[in-house]
Amino acid sequence: MSGSDDRAVVIGGGLAGVTAALELADAGLKVTLLEGRPRLGGLAFSFKRGELTVDNGQHVYLRCCTAYRWFLDRVEGAHLAPVQDRLDVPVLDVAHPAGPRLGRLRRSALPVPLHLAGSLARYPHLSLAERASVGRAALALRRLDPADPALDGVDFATWLGRQGQSPRTIEALWDLVGIATLNATAGHASLGLAATVFKTGLLSENGAADIGWATVPLGDLHDTLARKQLDSAGVRTELRTRVTGVSRTPEGNWRVDTEGESLDAAAVVLAVPQREAHALLPPGALADPDKLLDIGTAPILNVHVVYDRKVLKRPFFAALGSPVQWVFDRTDSSGLPDGGQYLALSQSAAQDDIDEPVSVLRAKYLPELERLLPAARGAKVRDFFVTRERTATFAPTPGVGRLRPGARTDTPGLYLAGAWTATGWPATMEGAVRSGLSAAHAALTALGRHRKHPLQEAA
Numbered sequence: 001m002s003g004s005d006d007r008a009v010v011i012g013g014g015l016a017g018v019t020a021a022l023e024l025a026d027a028g029l030k031v032t033l034l035e036g037r038p039r040l041g042g043l044a045f046s047f048k049r050g051e052l053t054v055d056n057g058q059h060v061y062l063r064c065c066t067a068y069r070w071f072l073d074r075v076e077g078a079h080l081a082p083v084q085d086r087l088d089v090p091v092l093d094v095a096h097p098a099g100p101r102l103g104r105l106r107r108s109a110l111p112v113p114l115h116l117a118g119s120l121a122r123y124p125h126l127s128l129a130e131r132a133s134v135g136r137a138a139l140a141l142r143r144l145d146p147a148d149p150a151l152d153g154v155d156f157a158t159w160l161g162r163q164g165q166s167p168r169t170i171e172a173l174w175d176l177v178g179i180a181t182l183n184a185t186a187g188h189a190s191l192g193l194a195a196t197v198f199k200t201g202l203l204s205e206n207g208a209a210d211i212g213w214a215t216v217p218l219g220d221l222h223d224t225l226a227r228k229q230l231d232s233a234g235v236r237t238e239l240r241t242r243v244t245g246v247s248r249t250p251e252g253n254w255r256v257d258t259e260g261e262s263l264d265a266a267a268v269v270l271a272v273p274q275r276e277a278h279a280l281l282p283p284g285a286l287a288d289p290d291k292l293l294d295i296g297t298a299p300i301l302n303v304h305v306v307y308d309r310k311v312l313k314r315p316f317f318a319a320l321g322s323p324v325q326w327v328f329d330r331t332d333s334s335g336l337p338d339g340g341q342y343l344a345l346s347q348s349a350a351q352d353d354i355d356e357p358v359s360v361l362r363a364k365y366l367p368e369l370e371r372l373l374p375a376a377r378g379a380k381v382r383d384f385f386v387t388r389e390r391t392a393t394f395a396p397t398p399g400v401g402r403l404r405p406g407a408r409t410d411t412p413g414l415y416l417a418g419a420w421t422a423t424g425w426p427a428t429m430e431g432a433v434r435s436g437l438s439a440a441h442a443a444l445t446a447l448g449r450h451r452k453h454p455l456q457e458a459a
């Protein structure tokens, strides 16, 4: 046995890499986690702006996200990102001819699919006929198998059209949820990924779509708490450490090169975005590595506005008839000190806005907020800024499924993780954690170390 037989190196400290490192360490391996940036958390992080702690983008999850919930438990942070008792999404339509109208997407305690029937029957943003058509589409959705490869080649809008969904129904219901979860409108989303989101979220269990979000900065969960658990699990975590090469040693182990040192290990998990993975993959690791470069990316923009007073009573709402998509109250979680209110607008599929100057975005979004929130009309804007994530997610376009590799490569001992790998989920925290667990368990199986998969315990 060589000295590296019980060693593993995880490259990339996003949710996928942190998960893989924890799981490998919990199975008794000596794990080193290498992250290029000065913090853990990857695409879901926080930074300071004066007195505020700002998330790079509002993140939510659903009760059905069993892997991310496992992660929250594992880092002892579940109480800091609670799930609402019952799904309740206020939806404000400002384009209605009779003036702004508030509707709600809520669930009852009834079993699936009746749990949403009452709310749908009262949803004011659709006509009676449109509401009835949604019920029929939901039943058809229930019969789909998201893992069926045939679904991946079809776009969600075409399928919705075949189920009698009008453009208004797509806009006011399917896209309202779909843009935020898929980061694409129905016309640009794979039916397979949409089916995963809607079937698991809306039709698997009564409370599956209840929404959870962090009441603290994301960095508290994904960096501070994660680091604490990594340390106590014995993981050596090196930040500001960019990996420059991954190669095979003459003994059949793996060598990971950074600018400062080289590490040998029996197992390596490459948990970096797809382009970086492509650059680091050794020859022969995948039959067609260039497929990774065909996986597109999609942007998310967050618009941050600090008012001098409270302008929104609810914790969040979604908008219709406005370029504004979802608005969250970040006042408490950001530590805003004195009587004002901090709102974050989460703008998915933001291709049109992502490169606009702040002045243009300000001129676009402040009047919209005044239209949506009467109390904003007399309020003073203390601060306005934006965060841009140009490659926030992989683009969930039809056909993307055949481009996403699984955790195992063709070279034993080298594994892939990341929200972009073949998890069946769109690019989410859930997908990232699932991928980290898959990679860790593939490695453990190959090393002959058996450990129960945590999602089997949760099931």
Ligand SMILES: Cc1cc2nc3c(=O)[nH]c(=O)nc-3n(C[C@H](O)[C@H](O)[C@H](O)COP(=O)(O)OP(=O)(O)OC[C@H]3O[C@@H](n4cnc5c(N)ncnc54)[C@H](O)[C@@H]3O)c2cc1C
Binding pocket: 011, 012, 013, 014, 015, 016, 017, 034, 035, 036, 037, 040, 041, 042, 043, 044, 056, 057, 058, 059, 060, 061, 241, 242, 243, 244, 271, 272, 273, 276, 300, 301, 302, 389, 391, 392, 393, 417, 418, 419, 420, 427, 428, 429, 430, 432
């Ligand atoms: C604005 C925004 C909003 C979002 N909203 C939601 C949401 O509401 N709900 C949800 O579930 N998901 C959401 N997501 C998606 C979610 O954040 C991601 O899918 C998830 O965090 C991806 O995790 P990951 O570990 O797969 O990848 P990443 O977070 O990209 O982690 C990869 C890590 O690898 C590191 N790295 C890269 N190259 C190297 C190298 N050579 N050496 C060492 N390290 C390297 C990077 O620095 C990075 O830390 C959102 C994303 C964004 C950006």
